[in-house]
Amino acid sequence: MSILEVHDLKKVYTSCFGTQKVEALRRVSFSVEQGEYVAVMGESGSGKTTLLNLLAALDRPTSGSVLLDGVDTSALPEKDVAAFRRDQLGFVFQDFNLLDTFTIEDNIYLPLVLAGKSHAEMEKRLTPLARELGISELLKKYPYEISGGQKQRAAVARALITEPKLLLADEPTGALDSRSTDELLGLFAQVNGRGQTIVMVTHSVKAASHATRVLFIRDGEVYHQLYRGRDTNEQLYQKISDTLTVLATGGDR
């Protein structure tokens, strides 16, 4: 069954005095099945980030709808949106967005604390997760004491600890070196392997080549999509590259 359904999504940005309108997204429709790992690709300015913000209910669409597990997020009142985001969605950002006033452990606990969980429950969830993500040794440290790759793994732990229906990742490898990138992508695949649905926005071909499906966005529309099928990462990588070349040279479908 579809966990995420996007229907005819449209977002128009209006400048301060309403004189200029920019259409960031027009007619975007797709759906994501339970357990899928979807990469959304596109150049800068293609509308990727806008799409992600709409999926996360950080922003409201001009028209169209986003259904997460059957709930229309664009219709939720503001006070419910935050709780919804907290309980149903996990976020991983390019620049980690860890709070420097918290230890790694407390950063990971943040969404659970906000949800009012007891400390015993939090610990029970964190221990296996930390082992899986290889950050058990880092829990008592502060963000400034650890590397970028470690920070990103902590951010993944924070995203997953609520056991979200959907993990949203915005350029998760953008600030990482190649070794950390490999590690993180390995983790994503592993997490996906145990049934976690992931939607990742990226313009890294390498990152996208780990997904089970790749959506290409250009000028605010879903332009093309690739399924992995039985391809290996390398084969998918090649296909993505080819598609991007076509996109960049402006070929029409």
Next chain:
Amino acid sequence: MMKNGFYLRLALDGMRKNRRLYLPYLLTCAGMVMMFYILSSLANSPLMQTMHGGDTMKMTLNLGTIVIAIFALLFLFYTNSFLARRRNKEFGLYNILGMNKRNLSRILLWETLISALFAIAGGLAGGLLFAKLAEMFLLHMAGEKVGYALRVEPGGILMAIAFFALIFALMLTVSLARMRLSKPLDMLKSESAGEKPPKANWLFALAGVILLGAAYYLALSIREPLTALALFFVAVLMVIAATYLLFIAGSVVLCRILQKNKGYYYRPEHFVSVSSMAFRMKRNGAGLASICILATMVLVMLSSTSCLYFGGEDALRGQCPYDMELDAAFDRPSDCTAESLDRLCRLAHDASGGQESGLVSFTTLEVSGYFDGGVLDINSIVRAVDMSSPVSLLEKLRSVEVFPLSDYNRLMGTELSLEPGEAMLWSSDGKYPWDSLTVKGSRTVHIRDTLSTLPVRISTSSTLVTVYCLFVPDWEDYASDVTAYAAGIGADRSDAVCSQSCAFDLPGMDEDEQISVRQALIDAIDGHKDGNSALTSFSIGSRALYRSDFFSAYGSLFFLGIILSIVFIAAAALIIYYKQLSEGYEDQRRFDIMQKVGMTKDEIRRTVNSQVLTVFFAPLLMAGLHLAFAFPFVQKLVRLWGVMNTPLLIATSVICYLAFALFYVFVYRGTARAYYSIVSGGDAR
């Protein structure tokens, strides 16, 4: 070669862009110049030479000038270093764009010149404008007549210019030196230099708690006003040190303790607040402690000086219980006869033209010394009485006034009689647990009875020291023995004095008339003295005459209290304002992240609000606590000045605290607006 105008423009531009920071800074500078000028011009005013009590007032005002000068120096350095941190970023950018440090120095020079010019010119303009107002206010409080001539005090102007020019020159030197030492990239980053989590310094926190406890204990345990005076500054220093330690280290330790309590810490309403509070306090502890101390100073100053001023009349009546009192001192007790007492009364009657009322006359012997267990030691006081004496000795100081029992019977209309060697006793502190009183080396009397009322009103200025009044049946013998003993050990005559007094009120006479009665008395005694060689010295106390002395002292203290309070409050407000701004910039990013992790804007606003509230109202609460514990101290200090009205002091303390709290809330609300506009992204810089 670029023209100077270019650097001037850059400097002006930088200041204009950061006007949110510079404008309050410049206004504070100008305010300090203004207050400095007002105080120094008043102190140097010719009025001080002509008016009654002008010397005291001049001294008080000069003291105030010095306090403002020292405070201005410290405070302007503090604010300047705050500005420098923001400015460095801009300079770092200029540096990378190709300006060398000489060029940057020029911008800095211009900036300092502009600031100095604005502050000094603005401050003097304000000073000239308000000096007259301040003078009128001061004279009114001192009970003097007020003239309206506007006056410019060139000495004050020169002093203000010289002093503040010096401060700005010093600040420029420091800024230049700091710039020389820094690297351009550091400058760019200086504001967001990596931040380590605050370490909980248990030792400092503990030291703070202990110091504060000791200071509070000191304040509560002191009973004698003189001891309070001697220990006041010790206690003040302890409280200042403890406040800094507690705000800087104690607050972090407290947060750590709360974090250890998992059931408390991992709750939505505490989680974010407690952890970011630790960081906040690390950065702001010193600033908050400064606010707290400034607030405490303002409160103590205002509550005590206003209590003195409004309780001044009481103090005056305490010190001069009668409108007029004529005291004559005699060398020999045998000279204190009924005839000489009559003569004094006749003099008083003649000089006041028969308008005197409630006239009392009496004979006394006054001795003082250290008192221990019913024994008064005159000898010890001959050797050492000064403020540097050990505190324990000051507390033992007692004054004993010995009256003839016959005076008591005459004044009270009683027929009491005592055996020789017996006495009745009245104590100013209401208790005397011993059954005899011995003047060491001389007489001992057995206390037959203690009295609850005295036949005369004695001057309560001497209640700094406990007074015992003794009524003996054989006064002349007693006094002869004691004075002979005192002379034998080489005591001053003032250590054992025989005197006769005649005190009376002059109802229906105004102050000028009373003062002329005093003059008539002096003339009459001068005429009289030749015929009576025994009358060696006399003094005439007139309440009307003292009144202007009192109120020039209390009025100028209150005035100074108000002026200094304005300066301190302005400084505290500026610190608060800068805190809010810097917090705002730091919270902006955090705000953003929390929203993405699933907090609603409302939740974030509430969390931030509660933190900001805690941080800013902690100093106010702490200042209230300080004020409460300082109360016994302040009470004793105002007693030293003759005001014993405790309810009045409570009232002024409470009113001052409430007024200050109200003002604080206004400042908070004003600055909170600046904060929220930054946090909500209205000002992304």
